[in-house]
Amino acid sequence: MDTTATQIDVVEQANNIADMVTSSDVFDEYKQAKANLRDDKQVMEKIAQFQTLKEKYEEVQRFGKYHPDFDSISKEVREKKRExxxxxxxxxxxxxxxxxxxxxxxxxxxxAYAVSPFIKVPTGNPFFDQAGCSGGCGSGGSCGCS
Incomplete structure (x- = not known):
């Protein structure tokens, strides 16, 4: 079998999977929720206010607990994030x-697991990531992945 034909088949199958995802109910719900969010002026204002506050927080973080506004900004960010x-x-x-x-x-x-059970797929959940490794082993240290 020709390698090029195999690669083309794999890419074609990947495109088929992408089409199936974008035509799924899960994707439709995501698109609708995103549109609802984008179309709500009140929530967009809250997001903009939070972004501004977050910038202040990042500035305060540079100095840590020694910044005079550290406690108040940190508390306000947590409250606004929860809100x-x-x-x-x-x-x-x-x-x-x-x-x-x-x-x-x-x-x-x-x-990944169809290729090999040893391929690490980051899930965003350390419980499911193999040995707590999420693909970040390139740091040169010993991360404990097996």
Missing amino acids: LDTYPLVAEFKRAEKELDELLTDISQKI
């Missing part, structure tokens, strides 16, 4: 995003 995360459209978007991420992780794992 944003509990906003119904944001919560719905995060749920849909998580479901899509889980689908893509499942697909990635099936493909």
Whole structure:
């Protein structure tokens, strides 16, 4: 069998999988939740306010607990993050995003493990990542992956 033909077949199958994902209910729910989020002026204002506050927080973080506003900015960021995360459209978007991420992780794992059970697929969940390794072994240290 010709290598080029095999590569073309693999790419074609990958495109088929991508088409199946983008035509799935999970993807449709994600797109709808994202559109609902984008179309809500109130939530977009809250996100913009949070981004501004986050920039202040990052500036304060440079100095850590020695910055005079460290405690107040840190507390305000946590409060605004909680407020944003509990906003119904944001919560719905995060749920849909998580479901899509889980689908893509499942697909990635099936493909990787079909090749070899030793391929590490980062799941974002250390419980499921093999030996706590999520592919970040390039640091030169001993990460404990087997």
